[in-house]
Amino acid sequence: MDNEIIQYFVVNHDLKMEAGKVAAQVAHAATISTINMVSASNCQFPDYFDYFVEWYQSGMSKVVLKGTEEELFKLKENGFYTIRDKSYQEEPTGALTVVSLPPMPRIIGQRFIGEFSLY
Numbered sequence: 001m002d003n004e005i006i007q008y009f010v011v012n013h014d015l016k017m018e019a020g021k022v023a024a025q026v027a028h029a030a031t032i033s034t035i036n037m038v039s040a041s042n043c044q045f046p047d048y049f050d051y052f053v054e055w056y057q058s059g060m061s062k063v064v065l066k067g068t069e070e071e072l073f074k075l076k077e078n079g080f081y082t083i084r085d086k087s088y089q090e091e092p093t094g095a096l097t098v099v100s101l102p103p104m105p106r107i108i109g110q111r112f113i114g115e116f117s118l119y
Contacts, residue, residue: 002107005055006063007033010075010099011119013066017097022119025083026064029100033081037102044079048102055103065116067099075099075112 009026011017017025036044037052055061067075073096076082081100101112 002105004061004106005051005058005103006061006106006109007055007103008063008065008101008109008113010065010067010072010101010113010116012069012072012095012097013119014069015095015097021097022064025085025097026100029081029083029098030062032083033100033102036081044081045102048104051105052103060103064119065113066119067116069096071116072096072099075101078112080112 007030009029011022011026037049043049072082076096076099080102082096083098083100085095085097101109
């Protein structure tokens with residue numbers, strides 16, 4: 001179970017986004033991270049590519065967590081994928097809504113998301 005490959009998404013719970021907004025922001029993060037992982041010439045995490053392939057072939061497990069804006073900014077410092085809101089509907093333009101980690105073994109992911117709770 002520690003070797004299960006998972007992709008983690010941490011949602012900015014401080015923003016109190018509605019469920020549909022959260023779903024859209026997580027979908028943006030999933031899309032951007034996947035495009036980046038398969039773009040060999042531009043991949044942010046080339047050391048994680050083998051994990052990406054295994055994750056893709058094994059069903060693409062995802063976990064959505066919640067965190068504070070401060071916690072998301074700490075994850076951002078690790079270079080993980082970030083999504084900022086570009087609409088004017090709910091959140092201020094540019095608000096950090098989601099941070100996505102690349103697919104990785106659960107045991108590695110726990111180093112970054114160990115204290116977060118499920119969304």
